[in-house]
Amino acid sequence: MMDVVQNLRDIKETLPGEVSLVAVSKTKPASMVMDLFNAGHLDFGENKVQDLLEKQEQLPGKIRWHMIGHLQSNKVKYIAPFVHLVHGVDSLKLLKVINKEGRKNDRIIQCLLQIHIASEASKFGISPEDIDQTLQSDLFKELSFVKIRGLMGMATFTDDSAVVREEFKNLKRIFEQVKKDHFTGAPDFDILSMGMSDDYKIAIEEGSNMVRVGSLIFGPRHYS
Numbered sequence: 700m701m702d703v704v705q706n707l708r709d710i711k712e713t714l715p716g717e718v719s720l721v722a723v724s725k726t727k728p729a730s731m732v733m734d735l736f737n738a739g740h741l742d743f744g745e746n747k748v749q750d751l752l753e754k755q756e757q758l759p760g761k762i763r764w765h766m767i768g769h770l771q772s773n774k775v776k777y778i779a780p781f782v783h784l785v786h787g788v789d790s791l792k793l794l795k796v797i798n799k800e801g802r803k804n805d806r807i808i809q810c811l812l813q814i815h816i817a818s819e820a821s822k823f824g825i826s827p828e829d830i831d832q833t834l835q836s837d838l839f840k841e842l843s844f845v846k847i848r849g850l851m852g853m854a855t856f857t858d859d860s861a862v863v864r865e866e867f868k869n870l871k872r873i874f875e876q877v878k879k880d881h882f883t884g885a886p887d888f889d890i891l892s893m894g895m896s897d898d899y900k901i902a903i904e905e906g907s908n909m910v911r912v913g914s915l916i917f918g919p920r921h922y923s
């Protein structure tokens with residue numbers, strides 16, 4: 700039996716004070732989330748809308764649900780009433796839909812822009828070259844029911860920690876630049892979400908202040 704509470708404690712002990720931890724519960728039962736909630740943990744992440752909805756319905760309303768996976772425009776409406784932070788926003792089109800659903804629910808939805816930092820072509824995200832253009836567009840300025848809290852990124856899936864470190868370093872640099880160029884006077888542009896079970900320590904060394912950790916807390920995932 701996996702002691703998820705002990706695993707979480709062990710990780711939390713190693714985190715600097717300013718780093719928050721999203722426990723990624725995807726594919727894991729609601730009972731495990733409940734164990735962590737009972738131990739005082741509030742932030743949980745899922746990467747599929749359907750799973751997020753199912754867990755949200757079963758579990759206490761105090762839980763802060765993070766949507767960490769790729770979000771399709773047509774599914775925003777399901778999570779808009781309650782989602783705490785959307786990590787994977789990668790287009791203006793999606794932001795526009797989130798804004799519309801935010802307005803409908805009369806709530807400002809917090810988002811992170813996902814930046815493509817990995818060398819793999821498969822990973823989602825806005826390319827660093829396009830970020831300025833996205834943030835300068837008139838459409839972006841009209842979005843009053845979304846709040847951009849920062850950036851999110853995923854490193855290349857590789858054992859080469861030098862590659863991972865370089866990508867995180869790059870994202871931190873982009874974060875500082877974007878903050879300076881587009882969010883001066885917006886102190887709540889303050890979240891840099893990077894790092895997972897295998898690379899969260901490197902991510903923190905390179906400036907992450909939010910890590911998304913799954914298997915290290917919940918054990919390996921088995922996809923059927």
Ligand SMILES: *Cc1c(COP(=O)(O)O)cnc(C)c1O
Pocket residue numbers: 723725746767768853894895896897911912913914915
């Ligand atoms: C699954 C997932 C994680 C957690 O992965 P682990 O390696 O299990 O820690 C973090 N971020 C995203 C976007 C994920 O999809």
